[in-house]
Amino acid sequence: MTTLTLLKVERIKLFSTRSPWWCMGTAVFITVGFASLLAGTIRPRDLQDLTPATTQFSYNFGFLIMMVMAILAITTEYRFGTIRATFLAVPNRVDALLAKTAVVALLAGLVGEAAGVGAWALSRAIRPEAPLALDNAQDYRVVIGVGLVYMVATVVAISIGLLIRHSAGAITALLIWVMVVENLLPAIPRVGETIQKWLPFTVGNNFLYAGQQVGENNNATPSDMPFGAWGSLLYFAVVAAVLLALAVGLAKRRDA
Amino acid sequence: MIEANGLTKRYGRTLAVNDLTFTVQAGRVTGFLGPNGAGKSTTMRMILGLDRPTAGGVRIDGKRYTDLKEPLRHVGALLDAKWVHPNRSARAHLRWLAVSNKLPEKRVDEVLALVGLTDVAGRRAGGYSLGMSQRLGIAGALLGDPGVLLFDEPVNGLDPEGILWIRQFMHRLADEGRTVFVSSHLLSEMALTAQDLVVIGRGRLIAQTSTSAFIDAASGSSVRVRGPELDRLREVITSGGLKADDAPATTEGPAALVVHDATTDDVGELAGRAGLVLHELAAQRGSLEQAFIQMTGGDVEYRTGDPALAPVAGVAGAPVGVPGQPGEALASQRTGAPVAARKADAR
Ligand SMILES: Nc1ncnc2c1ncn2[C@@H]1O[C@H](COP(=O)(O)OP(=O)(O)O)[C@@H](O)[C@H]1O
Ligand SMILES: [Mg+2]
Numbered sequence: 001m002t003t004l005t006l007l008k009v010e011r012i013k014l015f016s017t018r019s020p021w022w023c024m025g026t027a028v029f030i031t032v033g034f035a036s037l038l039a040g041t042i043r044p045r046d047l048q049d050l051t052p053a054t055t056q057f058s059y060n061f062g063f064l065i066m067m068v069m070a071i072l073a074i075t076t077e078y079r080f081g082t083i084r085a086t087f088l089a090v091p092n093r094v095d096a097l098l099a100k101t102a103v104v105a106l107l108a109g110l111v112g113e114a115a116g117v118g119a120w121a122l123s124r125a126i127r128p129e130a131p132l133a134l135d136n137a138q139d140y141r142v143v144i145g146v147g148l149v150y151m152v153a154t155v156v157a158i159s160i161g162l163l164i165r166h167s168a169g170a171i172t173a174l175l176i177w178v179m180v181v182e183n184l185l186p187a188i189p190r191v192g193e194t195i196q197k198w199l200p201f202t203v204g205n206n207f208l209y210a211g212q213q214v215g216e217n218n219n220a221t222p223s224d225m226p227f228g229a230w231g232s233l234l235y236f237a238v239v240a241a242v243l244l245a246l247a248v249g250l251a252k253r254r255d256a
Numbered sequence: 257m258i259e260a261n262g263l264t265k266r267y268g269r270t271l272a273v274n275d276l277t278f279t280v281q282a283g284r285v286t287g288f289l290g291p292n293g294a295g296k297s298t299t300m301r302m303i304l305g306l307d308r309p310t311a312g313g314v315r316i317d318g319k320r321y322t323d324l325k326e327p328l329r330h331v332g333a334l335l336d337a338k339w340v341h342p343n344r345s346a347r348a349h350l351r352w353l354a355v356s357n358k359l360p361e362k363r364v365d366e367v368l369a370l371v372g373l374t375d376v377a378g379r380r381a382g383g384y385s386l387g388m389s390q391r392l393g394i395a396g397a398l399l400g401d402p403g404v405l406l407f408d409e410p411v412n413g414l415d416p417e418g419i420l421w422i423r424q425f426m427h428r429l430a431d432e433g434r435t436v437f438v439s440s441h442l443l444s445e446m447a448l449t450a451q452d453l454v455v456i457g458r459g460r461l462i463a464q465t466s467t468s469a470f471i472d473a474a475s476g477s478s479v480r481v482r483g484p485e486l487d488r489l490r491e492v493i494t495s496g497g498l499k500a501d502d503a504p505a506t507t508e509g510p511a512a513l514v515v516h517d518a519t520t521d522d523v524g525e526l527a528g529r530a531g532l533v534l535h536e537l538a539a540q541r542g543s544l545e546q547a548f549i550q551m552t553g554g555d556v557e558y559r560t561g562d563p564a565l566a567p568v569a570g571v572a573g574a575p576v577g578v579p580g581q582p583g584e585a586l587a588s589q590r591t592g593a594p595v596a597a598r599k600a601d602a603r
Binding site: 005006008009012013016017018019076080081082084085086087088089090091092253254255256 | 301304305306307308321322323324327328333335336338339340341342343344345348349351352353355356357358396
């Protein structure tokens with residue numbers, strides 16, 4: 001079975017139900033919506049803070065929604081037994097699951113681009129007088145690079161879905177990881193901040209915000225991160241790949 | 257042909273399938289019979305590579321399922337009619353299946369027509385009745401025009417119309433020369449559908465035999481016979497060494513005799529030699545289900561596992577190791593002696 005065939009199968013499966021459309025639409029709408037809300041309500045004296053980096057602050061919404069969609073793409077297959085139908089049609093589980101991961105990640109990447117570019121473009125339309133021009137590599141990276149972060153994040157999400165198999169459990173695990181662990185860990189005295197710099201989503205975020213000034217007290221990313229921008233993305237991607245290999249390897253051995 | 261060899265599956269402490277060896281012959285309908293929880297579904301999942309056997313293995317036409325290239329062209333399976341996303345239409349469901357095995361997409365419309373779902377193919381599958389879901393499952397199994405078909409309890413929960421439809425469909429598939437392996441917990445259903453039987457109880461093989469031989473062995477055989485001179489008939493039969501009981505007239509028919517442990521051949525011959533006229537001569541099946549429960553139920557009790565528990569099981573009212581028919585039948589079948597041969601010995 002060729003790769004193209006498997007990608008087509010997963011594409012048909014994904015788009016023959018309506019919920020992915022809803023997830024994608026909501027992800028773009030909320031992300032762009034919050035960005036334009038910020039642009040619309042910012043005080044004139046803060047206008048110089050409305051930079052390309054600032055327009056992307058809301059990317060977390062969209063990318064959480066896309067991660068939930070990625071989890072559901074796997075867990076609903078387990079819930080309804082279609083994963084078994086899939087493995088009957090494509091007994092090579094590794095290929096089947098990688099094809100699904102590729103389709104979902106690609107889609108998330110496109111949504112990320114739409115949300116990122118949309119948020120920036122709409123902010124610029126609302127506040128033409130703000131310093132929103134894309135002047136350097138950093139500006140381009142934060143606006144156009146956001147799709148890459150979406151892609152890697154959905155690979156993590158698919159792995160969680162594959163490992164846990166239940167929608168509620170997998171989504172809870174994801175939220176605890178992203179919202180609680182990665183955000184609250186610095187609260188632990190001494191070691192907390194050191195560990196945080198190695199947490200995957202924090203590092204992934206550093207790809208977008210490394211070297212960026214966001215607002216007055218720059219808190220977009222911890223200072224002295226272990227990697228630069230592209231190194232951070234690579235680290236994030238490696239973590240995701242390891243997790244995916246683990247999840248797919250386990251799915252291959254477990255009963256479907 | 258499907259060959260299982262020492263197939264074993266353990267889930268934690270449950271031994272769902274225990275050292276199961278059997279063969280499903282090509283071009284025939286083979287029933288897979290066993291009470292609920294006997295391990296039929298587990299066995300089928302292992303045949304199809306969904307569950308990994310704890311020990312042993314199973315091959316389809318000499319290959320493991322997972323080694324089949326484009327498997328839907330070789331093997332069609334309906335294990336659970338609900339393995340469809342409820343928000344996906346039947347057509348979309350079949351379409352991705354077809355694409356996955358490089359089957360022409362027009363095949364989707366063909367199988368939809370074959371099972372009579374063409375008119376509702378665009379509707380979401382979650383809204384289907386069980387009968388419609390079952391038809392969709394069969395459509396999926398037939399998509400690749402496979403030579404081997406597996407169905408797990410296909411008539412379970414269906415209304416009589418649905419049952420009849422499935423039954424006729426099985427016969428049609430068999431007439432087309434396909435290998436069909438179909439499970440059920442109802443012997444009466446298998447008697448109508450299957451030529452051969454693989455019978456299991458508590459994960460173990462109880463018998464592999466032809467359906468008619470199993471039924472003869474399981475139900476014992478008696479003959480209903482009737483003629484104008486009932487008293488003379490009774491004399492002839494008893495002097496021939498057979499035992500006859502009176503069957504009084506009921507709504508089913510006028511008074512007759514029931515001859516135990518005999519065939520219609522035996523009784524007909526006796527009557528013929530005596531020059532007696534017969535108005536009725538018919539083989540009677542005992543209660544198949546009852547007999548079947550006896551045969552497989554025996555196995556349930558033997559396998560309560562912990563020997564210390566055995567007396568408790570006995571108190572519970574089941575005939576644990578009670579000498580007599582069921583136990584004997586089980587013993588001789590386990591040693592592999594054909595059921596028919598055992599019957600001949602017993603006579
Ligand atoms: N996934 C599973 N996990 C644990 N136990 C199982 C699982 N599947 C089946 N079993 C157990 O294995 C036994 C056989 O079940 P099954 O194969 O479904 O029987 P049948 O299909 O003949 O009714 C039962 O005791 C059942 O509870
Ligand atoms: Mg079952």
